[in-house]
Amino acid sequence: MASINPHINFNGNAEEAFNFYRSVFGGEFTKIIRFKDLANDNFQVAEHEADKMMHIALPIGGNFLMGNDVPEILGRTNESENRSKIVIKAESKAEADHLFNGLSEGGNIEMPINDSPWGTYFGMFRDKYGIEWMIEFDTRN
Known part of the structure; x- marks a missing residue:
């Protein structure tokens, strides 16, 4: 059967949010990738964004809650809009x-x-x- 794994965009506070989610659900992160981990000549990362999350995943039951920080060059995520629940x-x-x-x-x-x-x-x-x-x-x- 298919599973659903929600993915959430953040404006630089993904790590904080996921630490909060982990405090409620428990468990350990299965994957953490920071922008600096992927930096190379073809993928330049601004120093102030190097430690932001490119990908983070927290297992919950048989699924994953995933997220990332949106790089500033892509604009901001509107935290007041009605996102999917x-x-x-x-x-x-x-x-x-x-x-x-x-x-x-x-x-x-x-x-x-x-x-x-x-x-x-x-x-x-x-x-x-x-x-x-x-x-x-x-x-x-």
Whole structure:
């Protein structure tokens, strides 16, 4: 079966955001590539961007959350626009609460986690990095 691995763009704070995500989900990064790691004569990297993330990956369950910093020459990512949401299907109500409370810390809660009209335990928020999340546990399973 296919899997979905979200990839998020950041404006220079990908490492900070991913350390935060790791503090909530646990685990270890499977890959970290900095722009300086790829620098060569054909791929010049500005000194102030050398330590920024070209790629970072955190395994979550059987999938990966991936991200990178957008180089300044490509412009900025609009952190206020409505980006696609990352949906997490929790395995228990306790896990849903843990993920919701951890990831929403410092962010804006759009829908507090609670029993939903469609029969699941659901919450929605934008984290402190502008990323939108939905956490859901299906109480009917």
